[in-house]
Amino acid sequence: MGRHSCCYKQKLRKGLWSPEEDEKLLRHITKYGHGCWSSVPKQAGLQRCGKSCRLRWINYLRPDLKRGTFSLQEENLIIELHSVLGNRWSQIAAQLPGRTDNEIKNLWNSCLKKKLRQRGIDPNTHKPLSEVENREDSNPPTDSQDKASGVSSELNLLKVDNSKPEAALLEQRSSSIATRGYGMEVEGSSSSKTINSNNNNNSNSNLMSPTPNKDFFLDRFMISHQENSTGCQPSDVVGYLAPQQLNYPSNARLSINPTQPLWFSQSSKTLDMNSEFSSNAVSSVLSSVTSSLLPSPMPYKPSIPFHSDNPSIPSFTLSGSRFWDAGASTNSSNSSSGSSSSAELQSNSSFFENSIFPWGLADCSTSDKGAQIHIIESEPEDIKWPEYLQNPFLMAAALQNQTPQPLYNEIKSETHFITETSSAMWAHSQQQQEHLQAPDIQRLPATFGHI
DNA sequence: AAGATGGGCAACCGCGCGATT
DNA sequence: GAATCGCGCGGTTGCCCATCT
Numbered sequence: 495m496g497r498h499s500c501c502y503k504q505k506l507r508k509g510l511w512s513p514e515e516d517e518k519l520l521r522h523i524t525k526y527g528h529g530c531w532s533s534v535p536k537q538a539g540l541q542r543c544g545k546s547c548r549l550r551w552i553n554y555l556r557p558d559l560k561r562g563t564f565s566l567q568e569e570n571l572i573i574e575l576h577s578v579l580g581n582r583w584s585q586i587a588a589q590l591p592g593r594t595d596n597e598i599k600n601l602w603n604s605c606l607k608k609k610l611r612q613r614g615i616d617p618n619t620h621k622p623l624s625e626v627e628n629r630e631d632s633n634p635p636t637d638s639q640d641k642a643s644g645v646s647s648e649l650n651l652l653k654v655d656n657s658k659p660e661a662a663l664l665e666q667r668s669s670s671i672a673t674r675g676y677g678m679e680v681e682g683s684s685s686s687k688t689i690n691s692n693n694n695n696n697s698n699s700n701l702m703s704p705t706p707n708k709d710f711f712l713d714r715f716m717i718s719h720q721e722n723s724t725g726c727q728p729s730d731v732v733g734y735l736a737p738q739q740l741n742y743p744s745n746a747r748l749s750i751n752p753t754q755p756l757w758f759s760q761s762s763k764t765l766d767m768n769s770e771f772s773s774n775a776v777s778s779v780l781s782s783v784t785s786s787l788l789p790s791p792m793p794y795k796p797s798i799p800f801h802s803d804n805p806s807i808p809s810f811t812l813s814g815s816r817f818w819d820a821g822a823s824t825n826s827s828n829s830s831s832g833s834s835s836s837a838e839l840q841s842n843s844s845f846f847e848n849s850i851f852p853w854g855l856a857d858c859s860t861s862d863k864g865a866q867i868h869i870i871e872s873e874p875e876d877i878k879w880p881e882y883l884q885n886p887f888l889m890a891a892a893l894q895n896q897t898p899q900p901l902y903n904e905i906k907s908e909t910h911f912i913t914e915t916s917s918a919m920w921a922h923s924q925q926q927q928e929h930l931q932a933p934d935i936q937r938l939p940a941t942f943g944h945i
Numbered sequence: 946a947a948g949a950t951g952g953g954c955a956a957c958c959g960c961g962c963g964a965t966t
Numbered sequence: 967g968a969a970t971c972g973c974g975c976g977g978t979t980g981c982c983c984a985t986c987t
Contacts, residue, residue, distance in 0.1 A: 510955070510981080532972065548973080549956065584975060595975075596955075603977095604953055 507541040511550055515540055519547055520555050553594045560592025564601055572598055573606060577620040 522538035531544035583595035
């Protein structure tokens, strides 16, 4: 198989990125796009391999990254998606705008697994630990079972007599997910009947194991409401909301076609699982996802915060709290409240609908025109650039509507100020870092520290 | 105060896949 | 069809920091 030529090259820097390197890479990509990653380090004047540059960009420098602690909604969503997708972090990340797979993976390994275990839930199988232990006692896993994730194991179980086992399982899971999240009855639902009918044809004892009841699911959903003994820090106390509790904007209507899959992934590739999973199943999951994320009052920090003096000018360039203007970041909704109401922000949910990253991250060739979430009004095309500038959410949506690769040149005029202010902000950032004392900051990450 | 320990996170590594030659 | 290239993904490592002893 092809091995990265860069892996054999010597004298390439490794390890943590310096601010200078970050700036070089940022400037280069902002100016020219990344194009071929292998040529990026050379063009940008970096002693790094292209792979490293790509990783740095994706995980750290991308302007659309949202940093900071995960919200409860995000945590719950990750748990639920993991129950369906397993360790497919990229696909999970695709459902959490502004989050990277690496970030989610780290969160899972360091925090969420622990939380689940504390709640008596096996993080691999998403089943009660007691059930898992009993199963292991009575049926020691084989090597292959050891290697497979719990989800995979469940999928295998369903393969016994179902031509599309993943679909069946996903339908089972997603129905539960979509249902339990909103306090609807699980028992007696059509989905549970489907599950039962499947199970009835299956002699595998595992399939006949008691389906976790509603309380179990609800309990799981409330995990994040529990006192946080793991040190993880939920950033709010929202939890899952019933649809009627959700604060939909008056001018935004979700039109969800139940006959088609509901994708609004960041990367159109990542969740293109029609060949792999049941579209109905995933659409159920994602309708849960949509409901849990979209309607939340401005759940995301803006990718481009704004200058405290002039709200029309982004005050900062790099995403992430490391460069976050404290005033702008601490109240992201306020920063955009000048002419854009939260309803407007929410109405532009096409941010999710357009499965494109303008930065060339995603497979941009297949913007899913068939995406079944339609924001009827406030189409991005109708939004003026001044509005974008005052509304980071609109900006993101607008940028994502652009043509992928050439886009970078197109948006250059809008983003050149980024590079122009970049140097100043680096200096500012470093200056801040120098002045940071222990009481000011809990921990300084490798290069800068969260500000 | 100093060392040990554990957690969180950024980055690296190895592999697989698709495209290209 | 084989070799190579480039990209993306998931697993793992290692560093830094906070807390504990």
